[in-house]
Amino acid sequence: MTVRVGVLGCGVVGTEVIRLLTTQAADLEARAGARLELVGVAVRSLETPRDPVVDRALLTTDAEALVDRADVVVELMGGLEPARSLLLRAIERGAAVVTANKALLGADGPTLYAAADAAGVDLYFEAAVAGAIPLVRPVRESLAGDAVTRVLGIVNGTTNYVLDQMATTGADLDVAVKQAQELGYAEADPTADVAGFDAAAKAAILASLAFHTRVSVDQVHREGIGAVTAEDVAWAAETGYVIKLLAVAERVAATADHPQGVVVRVHPALVPSGHPLAGVRQAFNAVFVEADAAGELMFYGRGAGGRPTASAVLGDVVTVARHRVRGGRGPIESRYADLPVLDVGAAPTRYQVRMRVADRPGVLATVAAVFAEHGVSIEAVRQADGDDTADLLVVTHLAPESALAGTVEALGHLDAVHGVLSVLRVEGA
Numbered sequence: 104m105t106v107r108v109g110v111l112g113c114g115v116v117g118t119e120v121i122r123l124l125t126t127q128a129a130d131l132e133a134r135a136g137a138r139l140e141l142v143g144v145a146v147r148s149l150e151t152p153r154d155p156v157v158d159r160a161l162l163t164t165d166a167e168a169l170v171d172r173a174d175v176v177v178e179l180m181g182g183l184e185p186a187r188s189l190l191l192r193a194i195e196r197g198a199a200v201v202t203a204n205k206a207l208l209g210a211d212g213p214t215l216y217a218a219a220d221a222a223g224v225d226l227y228f229e230a231a232v233a234g235a236i237p238l239v240r241p242v243r244e245s246l247a248g249d250a251v252t253r254v255l256g257i258v259n260g261t262t263n264y265v266l267d268q269m270a271t272t273g274a275d276l277d278v279a280v281k282q283a284q285e286l287g288y289a290e291a292d293p294t295a296d297v298a299g300f301d302a303a304a305k306a307a308i309l310a311s312l313a314f315h316t317r318v319s320v321d322q323v324h325r326e327g328i329g330a331v332t333a334e335d336v337a338w339a340a341e342t343g344y345v346i347k348l349l350a351v352a353e354r355v356a357a358t359a360d361h362p363q364g365v366v367v368r369v370h371p372a373l374v375p376s377g378h379p380l381a382g383v384r385q386a387f388n389a390v391f392v393e394a395d396a397a398g399e400l401m402f403y404g405r406g407a408g409g410r411p412t413a414s415a416v417l418g419d420v421v422t423v424a425r426h427r428v429r430g431g432r433g434p435i436e437s438r439y440a441d442l443p444v445l446d447v448g449a450a451p452t453r454y455q456v457r458m459r460v461a462d463r464p465g466v467l468a469t470v471a472a473v474f475a476e477h478g479v480s481i482e483a484v485r486q487a488d489g490d491d492t493a494d495l496l497v498v499t500h501l502a503p504e505s506a507l508a509g510t511v512e513a514l515g516h517l518d519a520v521h522g523v524l525s526v527l528r529v530e531g532a
């Protein structure tokens with residue numbers, strides 16, 4: 104039996120998928136139970152130089168025609184359109200689809216899930232979250248018998264690489280982003296990485312699977328790393344922390360202010376240097392999943408780059424090909440719980456507030472009083488003296504976002520406070 108595979112996109116990931124399909128053909132055939140025949144590769148331009156592994160005779164700019172003659176469509180173009188229309192076309196024709204396109208799934212996954220359900224075809228997307236790391240399948244399938252309470256981790260390789268470079272070599276953000284682009288980690292527009300859009304899309308996908316609830320990227324609280332300075336990174340190190348861009352999705356209990364729901368957020372956070380996430384270097388990703396019965400699980404590996412991502416894509420291709428050969432289908436989207444997606448304020452967090460203050464007696468007491476007035480309890484204070492000013496660092500106990508925002512505003516009105524320099528959440532302590 105032959106399964107016809109059409110690949111849409113021949114960039115960083117597409118090229119490596121083609122390399123594996125070509126060089127591992129015999130093994131893949133044995134595992135899938137069918138020959139995986141690459142019938143075409145859709146690209147934007149036929150003029151672009153390609154890796155020699157790509158047979159130029161297979162290249163086409165007519166992606167629709169390619170979709171119409173494939174049993175399995177592998178979408179590695181990225182972006183919303185024409186990727187969405189091509190995938191819907193493939194699904195309507197009864198082809199199985201595999202995609203790494205988190206931007207599309209995060210923005211409009213439900214349209215694709217519904218179409219795949221209606222057509223009775225497979226929709227697989229392991230590569231869309233955390234590159235090579237098997238994470239979608241464990242959350243979607245292995246934990247289907249458990250109740251996930253929290254997902255927390257590093258899901259963007261580019262920003263982890265950038266923050267790691269800033270911490271270890273003192274590189275500027277722009278220089279490190281350029282290096283990440285050259286290494287094939289960054290999205291076509293690296294703003295998607297730096298501003299946290301990519302991590303937010305992945306967080307939305309993970310939250311939807313983990314909590315059986317539809318979460319779209321617009322419902323994810325998002326802060327990128329664009330405002331993280333070399334000084335923030337140095338201060339973090341000085342005080343025993345590392346700055347990481349974290350994605351957190353959690354189930355929160357009902358309170359007088361809100362019902363039980365889900366909060367999903369992406370933001371830079373201080374992680375204690377002894378925490379396993381602090382040791383995640385370069386473009387690696389790591390994700391903790393906490394579930395009622397399983398307890399804490401940790402997933403770690405290469406979260407970006409052509410070859411690692413191609414591994415996850417090929418895993419999906421072999422799976423859907425097996426279904427073609429032996430019958431059966433992968434899991435369908437489960438959203439029975441339909442929990443409300445709550446504002447970020449519903450998830451209490453600890454904060455580190457760094458401010459420049461006048462170096463004179465009584466300032467500490469004045470500052471502490473402002474925290475107390477807003478109901479924010481202080482866990483630790485540290486002061487670094489300058490000539491006539493000092494940098495004061497306050498780490499809080501768990502506090503609601505709204506109380507912290509009120510505190511920061513009031514601090515800004517104190518004569519003794521010359522400026523609030525940074526407010527960072529603290530996670531994993």
Ligand SMILES: NC(=O)C1=CN([C@@H]2O[C@H](COP(=O)(O)OP(=O)(O)OC[C@H]3O[C@@H](n4cnc5c(N)ncnc54)[C@H](OP(=O)(O)O)[C@@H]3O)[C@@H](O)[C@H]2O)C=CC1
Binds near residue numbers: 412
């Ligand atoms: N890079 C990574 O580490 C990872 C990427 N992903 C995801 O994988 C997907 C691909 O990423 P990546 O390989 O980095 O992207 P690239 O930008 O390197 O490649 C995109 C490819 O798609 C083709 N393409 C784009 N638009 C069209 C179009 N309208 N019609 C036909 N072909 C088109 C391009 O053609 P041409 O070559 O002619 O320009 C190019 O070959 C994205 O969804 C990305 O988010 C997921 C995990 C990791």
Ligand SMILES: N[C@@H](CC=O)C(=O)O
Binds near residue numbers: 234288
């Ligand atoms: N740009 C992404 C690529 C993988 O998803 C990242 O840096 O993680």
